[in-house]
Amino acid sequence: MKNETILKIENLEKSYGKLKAVDGISFSVEAGETFGLLGPNGAGKTTTINMLLGILEPTDGKIIMLGKNMAEHHAEVRCLINFAAVYAHLPSNLTVWQNLYIFGKLYEVKNLRSRIDTLMNEFDLKKFSATKAGLLSSGEFSRLNLAKAIINEPCLLLLDEPTASLDPSIAQQIREMVMAYAKKNGAAVVWTSHNMREIETVCNRVAFLSHGKILLTGDPRTLPAQQGKKDLEELFITVAREPLTLNEQ
């Protein structure tokens, strides 16, 4: 799948009355690439993710997955995507196994029981198989969320702040699991986070969003220097506070 464009977004726009939450953004993500979507709160990251998930209708623009327009091939495209987000809860009143079973069935996963077994072993969830999701710790719940996110072996994995509120050790474990999955399957990953060290570690390329527009794109390891900033965190703060001082790319 290398060098194949998994996701292509063209002039994507979302308006609420006069407010443009996302203002004509375009980018693409290749197979095997981890793309960071960065920006201050309210910049349009989650709005973009929600449009990619199909739970928010764009005002304008196109989302193309593996050459297929999402607006026309809704169900088909959604079989190729999955996601995990800090705000998207799995049913807490179902057990770990039941959660994976329900979502595996929804995504029409073949040999589901064996796939669930594999995931529970990989994510160290076997001992929680019959435990209700609501009784899991944050770390265990994040592992379950991630197991659900890759149950259908998606070509595109959307992660909206997947490590928010996790301790550094578990956050690192989650990052390693995602990267191992992406490497093994050649999947594209779109990752949002406010943790700039995390972004430097996992992302090949980032886009900075501000007021719904993409201000900058580039390699997170070289972009700060190009903008005369010492690191990604300083660049982030500039985007949040003084976006007009940046050189647009």
Added chain:
Amino acid sequence: MSNDMSFKRIYVIFIRQWFLFRSNPIRLVTVFLWGIMNIVLWGFITKYLGTLGQAAFSFATALLGAIILSEFMNRIQQGIMTSFLEDIWSQNFINFFASPLEIREYLGGLVLTSIITSLASFAVLILLAGIIFGYNILEAGLFILPFLLILFLFGMAVGLFITAIIFRFGPAAEWLGWPLPFLLSIFSGVFYPIATLPSAFQILARLIPASYVFESFRSILSGNYFFSGLLSNLLVGTALAIFYLMLAYIFFLRVYRANLRSGALARFGAEV
């Protein structure tokens, strides 16, 4: 993998509810307890009323039968609503609707759940009325089938309508759904003939499909009916129920699409 409706995914929505029932039997209260309490309460009331009159009319036959039928309709409505509410309470919408699940498959799953729970409740109520009060609703004969069909269609329409209202106005609107069966029973003639109502209310009652069922049921029990009159009653009731079901479905889809546009689907659970 196509845009066709997947019965497998409809079944998954039912299985999700089945897991919930299995893990916590207290949920069965919503399926059986209200109906059982109604049957027991009204069974004893009718038994008492029977001792007051000179037994020219069987209160038990008229009321218990009507209550069993009305419970069937209420379970359909509340089966759809409570299954939907389970997804609200567990804040599950993003995960569901970001999956390949289509909205009509989701609704199909809610309806399938409500059919199974209401049929289970119906069977228990028939059994209970027989054991405690020696009453058999099946004495009404094959007419029970069109009665159940009308009540099923109308219960589904009301269930979809109230679910759409909750979807539009947020979780707090669930409180509109609980008293709805009582409100409808006033105009449906569950407990009394429509002619008992003031004339303005009678007009309203004629717009409610369930009223045709309960009026027909009473006329069969009294033995005072013409087949053609009964048939036209059932046809009007069925036509109205189908009409309301179509309206409710269209209304639900419109609310869903409006939520997709406004972003309410993504942040559902918050008051809007």
